[in-house]
Amino acid sequence: MTATLADAPATRAEPGSKGARRPVPVARVLRFELVKQLSAWRVRLLLLLCWLGPGLLVFAIDQQSTLPSDTLFGRSMHATGWAGSLVVLGLAGTWALPLVTSVVAGDVFASEDRLGTWRHVLITVRSHRRIFAAKAIASVSVIGLLVAGLAVSGILGGLLAEGNQPLIGLDGHLLTGGDAAGQVLLAWICVLAPTLALAAIGLLGSVALGRSPMGLLLPMIAALGMQVAQMLPLPVAVRLALPGYAFISWNGLFTAPQQPGPLLIGIGVSLVWAVVATALAYALFVRRDFTNLSNDGAGRRALTVGLLPLVGVLVATVGVVAIGTGGGGSGITQDKVQRSMATAFANLFPYQQAQMRQPAVDPTQFKTSAVCSKSDGLGAQEGPGNDWRCTVFWGAPGAGVMAQAVYQVDVNPNGRYIADGDGPIQVNGYFLIINDGKPTPNPLWQFDGNVDLLPSH
Incomplete structure (x- = not known):
């Protein structure tokens, strides 16, 4: 069976005939993929760390006399419980979320290559499209569960340590406990967009590179590259056109008036990257020849279909952001x-x-x-x-x-x-x-x- 003949056994038979073998419904494949994902020890360990680690970390830091003052909102951890969740959010965008997307999305297709189970999966499901949809949805669902754990754990740890006290914003104005709660939750929701972009890059790496460990590491490498880029004196249009900028542009939610422009651009760019990378992963997957056991997806096609279009997306978004915002230079005057x-x-x-x-x-x-x-x-x-x-x-x-x-x-x-x-x-x-x-x-x-x-x- 090859990718170019996907669904052929099911579509050639007459409807209702005895020879018709319909592909397995997506819902059943999705349940199987979710069980398989949640059964992996790596995912279970991540669930434990995400749902318990941030709360324990925030509570432990709050008991110390020295606070992480070099971290955004770190010096406010003794004043309000909401600061702890924002510290967790900053660290999550740097380390935790790239790791989560690598372990989950970066391994969802490559694991089948390592175990040699593609033939069994294809014969059972009989639809490349449904396999891809189930694996992608399962990965996003598990990642969403992990992100929810980081947010809930960080919030509860901070509230238990310091309570629902007012938070000083980034322009010195005071947010009440209720206002701070709303802004903190909104900030966590906003980072879902760049997380989806990294997850899509993980899907692309898992499909394109097969059993190669580089596929598993691709989201972390991409996130690290974007973090390094954000530390360089780049033009503001290039900075905003990187999907990782949405991990830090939530800062504008804590000023009065708010600074929504960079955040909205970062979210939009991240969603574009998520859609394009997922589409590229799908295009590679349905065209792969699974009859050749030595072909695990890596090769020239991974470069031409996987990498080059993303470079084109980056160039295009830089141009659109530069023209749309009129921003030039560093943006700091x-x-x-x-x-x-x-x-x-x-x-x-x-x-x-x-x-x-x-x-x-x-x-x-x-x-x-x-x-x-x-x-x-x-x-x-x-x-x-x-x-x-x-x-x-x-x-x-x-x-x-x-x-x-x-x-x-x-x-x-x-x-x-x-x-x-x-x-x-x-x-x-x-x-x-x-x-x-x-x-x-x-x-x-x-x-x-x-x-x-x-x-x-």
Whole structure:
């Protein structure tokens, strides 16, 4: 039986005749594939780790005095339970989700090559299309179950550790517990799109490379390559055109107003990659010659049908994003950094004063502005780097002079930055604030922010 003769035994016989042998329904094949997937020890181990690991990790980290301050929302883990889930989300996009897609989707077809069971499966099911559909749906279902475990476990671990407390957003504004819950759930839903893209790449690698271990590792290699690319000073159009950008662009959900543009583009690009990679995997699968036992799918066709179309998709999406957004360069400009710093400080200052039991500060009573420079004003005043320096000015209520605070700012290529207080010490120096008997660091000492990479209109 060859792929080009798929379904031929079932379609040539007259309907209702004794010789007609209908292919096995997709639902039955799907149940079989789900049982087979969930019976594998690797998948069972992943289920255990995904449903228990994040919660235990968040709870254990919360009991420590040192927090992962270099991780987004890491320094807020002692303040609210929602920060722990966002830390898990950041780590999942970097490590857990690529691993999950590799183990599940990257092995779903290759396992049949290793075990030599293709002939049995084809004779039993009698439909290449139904085999492919069942295996793809089963893989996505198991991956969805694993992602749900990561989300639920991280949320429960954080809530058990710190409870449903308000969360400080990436522009300093305070989200209530209910608002934070909605945004956290939405962020987890948004990363399903790039996860589907990696799963589709895993299906393609599993079909194209057969029993080769490279098929199993392909989603992880693709994810690693996209992570490295995001750390480089790439043009914003190239950055947004990579499907992995949706793993980090959920940051824009935690600003006011929100920054949905990069996130929506990242989701759209990821879905395009998922559809194209799945279609390529299907095209390779139905054309494969299963009568040749030495042919496990690897070869020239894997390059021409599998890799080159994805390169074409990348080039096309870069062009579409560049034309559609009008974005050029890094997307990080002096004006954007200044506006973001001024907004974050203006939102955090009243919160700090309330924590210190000082008289309430009305933000409308004073104007806040920021002056930022890169490399001490030498060279182009744009782009990422740890050499940004910002001075924030604000008019203190009841005073006739403008107060100021200095920050060293490290801006990442993806627009996220960390502002580190550099004086005066009584404003943004490191000191603990005792609130309800619990010491917390000064919120103006260090804080995270986010620059929208798309042009502002």
